[in-house]
Amino acid sequence: xxxxxxxxxxxxxxxxxxxxxxxxxxxxxxxxxxxxxxxxxxxxxxxxxxxxxxxxxxxxxxxxxxxxxxxxxxxxxxxxxxxxxxxxxxxxxxxxxxxxxxxxxxxxxxxxxxxxxxxxxxxxxxxxxxxxxxxxxxxxxxxxxxxxxxxxxxxxxxxxxxxxxxxxxxxxxxxxxxxxxxxxxxxxxxxxxxxxxxxxxxxxxxxxxxxxxxxxxxxxxxxxxxxxxxxxxxxxxxxxxxxxxxxxxxxxxxxxxxxxxxxxxxxxxxxxxxxxxxxxxxxxxxxxxxxxxxxxxxxxxxxxxxxxxxxxxxxxxxxxxxxxxxxxxxxxxxxxxxxxxxxxxxxxxxxxxxxxxxxxxxxxxxxxxxxxxxxxxxxxxxxxxxxxxxxxxxxxxxxxxxxxxxxxxxxxxxxxxxxxxxxxxxxxxxxxxxxxxxxxxxxxxxxxxxxxxxxxxxxxxxxxxxxxxxxxxxxxxxxxxxxxxxxxxxxxxxxxxxxxxxxxxxxxxxxxxxxxxxxxxxxxxxxxxxxxxxxxxxxxxxxxxxxxxxxxxxxxxxxxxxxxxxxxxxxxxxxxxxxxxxxxxxxxxxxxxxxxxxxxxxxxxxxxxxxxxxxxxxxxxxxxxxxxxxxxxxxxxxxxxxxxxxxxxxxxxxxxxxxxxxxxxxx
Amino acid sequence: xxxxxxxxxxxxxxxxxxxxxxxxxxxxxxxxxxxxxxxxxxxxxxxxxxxxxxxxxxxxxxxxxxxxxxxxxxxxxxxxxxxxxxxxxxxxxxxxxxxxxxxxxxxxxxxxxxxxxxxxxxxxxxxxxxxxxxxxxxxxxxxxxxxxxxxxxxxxxxxxxxxxxxxxxxxxxxxxxxxxxxxxxxxxxxxxxxxxxxxxxxxxxxxxxxxxxxxxxxxxxxxxxxxxxxxxxxxxxxxxxxxxxxxx
Numbered sequence: 001x002x003x004x005x006x007x008x009x010x011x012x013x014x015x016x017x018x019x020x021x022x023x024x025x026x027x028x029x030x031x032x033x034x035x036x037x038x039x040x041x042x043x044x045x046x047x048x049x050x051x052x053x054x055x056x057x058x059x060x061x062x063x064x065x066x067x068x069x070x071x072x073x074x075x076x077x078x079x080x081x082x083x084x085x086x087x088x089x090x091x092x093x094x095x096x097x098x099x100x101x102x103x104x105x106x107x108x109x110x111x112x113x114x115x116x117x118x119x120x121x122x123x124x125x126x127x128x129x130x131x132x133x134x135x136x137x138x139x140x141x142x143x144x145x146x147x148x149x150x151x152x153x154x155x156x157x158x159x160x161x162x163x164x165x166x167x168x169x170x171x172x173x174x175x176x177x178x179x180x181x182x183x184x185x186x187x188x189x190x191x192x193x194x195x196x197x198x199x200x201x202x203x204x205x206x207x208x209x210x211x212x213x214x215x216x217x218x219x220x221x222x223x224x225x226x227x228x229x230x231x232x233x234x235x236x237x238x239x240x241x242x243x244x245x246x247x248x249x250x251x252x253x254x255x256x257x258x259x260x261x262x263x264x265x266x267x268x269x270x271x272x273x274x275x276x277x278x279x280x281x282x283x284x285x286x287x288x289x290x291x292x293x294x295x296x297x298x299x300x301x302x303x304x305x306x307x308x309x310x311x312x313x314x315x316x317x318x319x320x321x322x323x324x325x326x327x328x329x330x331x332x333x334x335x336x337x338x339x340x341x342x343x344x345x346x347x348x349x350x351x352x353x354x355x356x357x358x359x360x361x362x363x364x365x366x367x368x369x370x371x372x373x374x375x376x377x378x379x380x381x382x383x384x385x386x387x388x389x390x391x392x393x394x395x396x397x398x399x400x401x402x403x404x405x406x407x408x409x410x411x412x413x414x415x416x417x418x419x420x421x422x423x424x425x426x427x428x429x430x431x432x433x434x435x436x437x438x439x440x441x442x443x444x445x446x447x448x449x450x451x452x453x454x455x456x457x458x459x460x461x462x463x464x465x466x467x468x469x470x471x472x473x474x475x476x477x478x479x480x481x482x483x484x485x486x487x488x489x490x491x492x493x494x495x496x497x498x499x500x501x502x503x504x505x506x507x508x509x510x511x512x513x514x515x516x517x518x519x520x521x522x523x524x525x526x527x528x529x530x531x532x533x534x535x536x537x538x539x540x541x542x543x544x545x546x547x548x549x550x551x552x553x554x555x556x557x558x559x560x561x562x563x564x565x566x567x568x569x570x571x572x573x574x575x576x577x578x579x580x581x582x583x584x585x586x587x588x589x590x591x592x593x594x595x596x597x598x599x600x601x602x603x604x605x606x607x608x609x610x611x612x613x614x615x616x617x618x619x620x621x622x623x624x625x626x627x628x629x630x631x632x633x634x635x636x637x638x639x640x641x642x643x644x645x646x647x648x649x650x651x652x653x654x655x656x657x658x659x660x661x662x663x664x665x666x667x
Numbered sequence: 668x669x670x671x672x673x674x675x676x677x678x679x680x681x682x683x684x685x686x687x688x689x690x691x692x693x694x695x696x697x698x699x700x701x702x703x704x705x706x707x708x709x710x711x712x713x714x715x716x717x718x719x720x721x722x723x724x725x726x727x728x729x730x731x732x733x734x735x736x737x738x739x740x741x742x743x744x745x746x747x748x749x750x751x752x753x754x755x756x757x758x759x760x761x762x763x764x765x766x767x768x769x770x771x772x773x774x775x776x777x778x779x780x781x782x783x784x785x786x787x788x789x790x791x792x793x794x795x796x797x798x799x800x801x802x803x804x805x806x807x808x809x810x811x812x813x814x815x816x817x818x819x820x821x822x823x824x825x826x827x828x829x830x831x832x833x834x835x836x837x838x839x840x841x842x843x844x845x846x847x848x849x850x851x852x853x854x855x856x857x858x859x860x861x862x863x864x865x866x867x868x869x870x871x872x873x874x875x876x877x878x879x880x881x882x883x884x885x886x887x888x889x890x891x892x893x894x895x896x897x898x899x900x901x902x903x904x905x906x907x908x909x910x911x912x913x914x915x
Contacts, residue, residue, distance in 0.1 A: 052802065067783070069788075070829055071732045130799045130806070134818055141814055142809050162729070162826060165826070180792040188785065240724040412745070581720055
């Protein structure tokens with residue numbers, strides 16, 4: 001089997017990035033003006049990369065399917081962004097952030113990439129403050145921090161529960177400066193339909209103008225995919241409705257390997273499903289686990305009575321509550337990593353202790369935090385700490401200042417007041433650690449095609465720690481890609497303009513048009529959403545929080561059948577030359593129907609449990625995930641061979657030089 | 668719930684639009700407004716009618732993509748929410764609901780309920796940024812302490828999601844609340860003060876060129892703003908603008 005070249009620089013881990021930066025080729029300012037770069041996606045990774053590349057002098061063309069780059073789904077990230085600043089003086093360091101990320105990822109990520117991420121993390125905060133990002137501050141005017149799951153320090157910077165919004169608007173503002181200067185040409189409401197490869201190099205894309213339906217050719221010397229994750233393969237997820245795998249999948253079909261597709265993060269604290277009409281799920285930030293305690297009733301009769309509406313959670317005495325995370329994982333308690341917290345919730349609900357009508361919810365309770373904060377405030381203000389009403393009022397004010405927007409969001413959706421009664425939460429699909437395979441330079445296996453942010457696989461292994469997605473997106477876009485892309489483009493300074501009349505552009509365009517017309521002409525009975533929902537059900541039932549051989553084999557069969565039916569019986573109204581949301585959705589669902597199969601195939605191949613991937617066949621006597629380091633310490637990179645079922649597996653062995661591989665324990 | 672929906676239909680930017688009436692049944696009070704619209708679209712498609720085009724994406728009230736003027740109010744009758752966070756429990760069985768796009772000269776209709784808000788982007792291109800390079804060679808984040816009250820006010824202004832409800836609500840179709848939120852965020856922070864003069868002049872100039880109206884202090888924008896952006900920002904922008912004009 002072929003080995004993949006990850007191009008990790010030689011030298012000691014802590015010096016790799018610095019040395020690499022000083023050794024790689026540069027492009028002179030005069031030559032940068034002659035080079036065009038396409039960026040697909042405007043989330044944290046895409047927006048920051050676009051801004052920085054333009055600032056360096058490249059001509060950037062940026063594409064997003066939304067009506068403005070500011071709407072990309074990074075905007076919805078809530079809790080915060082990690083950085084090893086050690087402002088709190090609680091023992092944080094680059095090495096500790098690196099170690100926590102590798103351990104949190106269950107020893108399935110690449111050491112050199114993760115170390116670089118930890119190394120540049122501090123710079124991100126400096127950069128964002130300089131851009132006017134209004135992070136939370138304390139009364140002394142300095143930046144405040146909070147804690148996230150899987151770590152023992154406070155290294156998370158935040159802006160209430162809207163950190164992603166503020167960071168994205170920061171990156172968007174940097175883009176706006178370059179759009180104003182004419183260095184970025186922005187294409188809103190445009191969808192990338194295919195990658196154009198000429199003589200083995202990425203040389204452009206085919207895009208569809210979503211307003212007019214026009215198919216356009218765009219050439220460049222390099223193409224950067226920053227199109228996010230593929231969580232929507234589950235239909236129900238915390239992703240935005242438009243979030244899709246298509247850009248990443250199209251480059252996969254043109255030769256980019258797709259890595260670890262089965263590594264998906266199921267986030268423990270989301271608002272439970274309320275009914276069949278549900279179109280998406282809403283996350284409640286992990287930061288809530290700083291102050292919220294997770295529990296279910298200790299007695300199964302109480303759980304039953306709650307489900308039937310005969311009992312309220314507030315009526316259950318303290319000693320009759322099972323704070324199962326604190327019980328099972330005393331060292332980390334409610335702040336265990338996401339995969340561990342999600343499985344623990346599923347375990348309790350499967351055992352019959354779920355607390356909503358469907359039996360698929362647990363409580364996230366703030367009453368203890370409200371009292372704790374209330375007493376502290378009463379003390380500070382010299383008021384009576386034993387006045388329960390006063391303490392509650394003061395405590396609620398503190399909680400409101402920290403999490404106000406999240407509580408409001410919960411109340412609007414569920415119609416219950418979380419200041420008075422515990423929130424109900426359940427795990428939901430949130431993030432995908434897997435993605436396009438990239439080397440140390442973030443280049444895919446197609447020369448000149450890069451993947452950054454959630455779209456690539458490189459930094460989070462089998463499980464991502466909270467507040468690390470924002471960190472990775474901005475690290476890739478602001479500080480990594482702008483350097484590494486120069487090394488490749490240095491050889492392209494004499495290439496000149498890429499001609500969009502090249503036969504490869506024609507071929508790609510014809511393929512796109514044929515597919516779109518195929519959808520319109522199918523004139524079947526079922527709407528696109530029907531297929532997407534069906535796919536989501538298969539994925540959630542067989543490839544969700546726990547997986548087994550039979551289920552995965554069944555999933556592969558079911559997805560194939562569904563895909564076949566889709567092309568025959570889908571109903572896409574309207575035409576190709578107009579604003580047609582159903583047509584856009586059809587293209588995205590077609591790609592999910594292929595990715596879903598590869599996902600199941602990857603999960604079937606990996607017979608160990610690790611991070612978010614739990615194989616029922618591989619667990620300890622206590623039901624904890626059991627890794628198989630001897631056989632699976634590798635990245636599974638899949639090569640497309642005409643059909644997901646024929647995909648060819650390449651293994652990138654993971655070598656740990658700095659860190660000793662251990663059983664991950666949060667007890 | 669059974670509902671009667673009166674929906675604006677318009678094939679494209681230049682076509683003439685009109686209100687169409689549809690009946691919908693079995694709406695659950697737990698549905699979001701957009702899930703009700705999804706249901707309507709499934710029903711229309713099964714009847715061979717083209718679905719209603721509407722903008723939406725995150726469906727959790729933060730991306731600013733969803734719009735809709737519902738029963739005469741931007742984002743509908745609930746307060747401090749976007750349309751995607753509006754739930755059907757706010758309506759009654761048998762209600763008639765009128766659904767229109769956000770209307771303003773600067774927001775032309777693209778199709779049905781979808782409008783073109785790129786004027787907002789162009790105002791940001793004119794000055795909605797701090798001119799700092801993104802290469803990472805900046806001073807330490809804690810080098811300049813920022814007074815907590817200023818930081819909090821800057822944050823409050825920065826929470827604007829750019830949805831355009833303020834423009835759609837304003838009788839003058841003014842974009843002052845949107846523009847002033849950005850101007851305020853930067854004017855309150857030491858990093859943004861350096862180029863405050865140019866910023867406010869450039870952004871206001873672009874705002875006027877886009878064809879937005881002026882502010883006559885009615886305050887309807889603040890009431891309908893899903894993020895509760897305060898009218899105080901407009902007062903702050905006016906002060907900034909006045910002081911910048913005398914300097915300039």
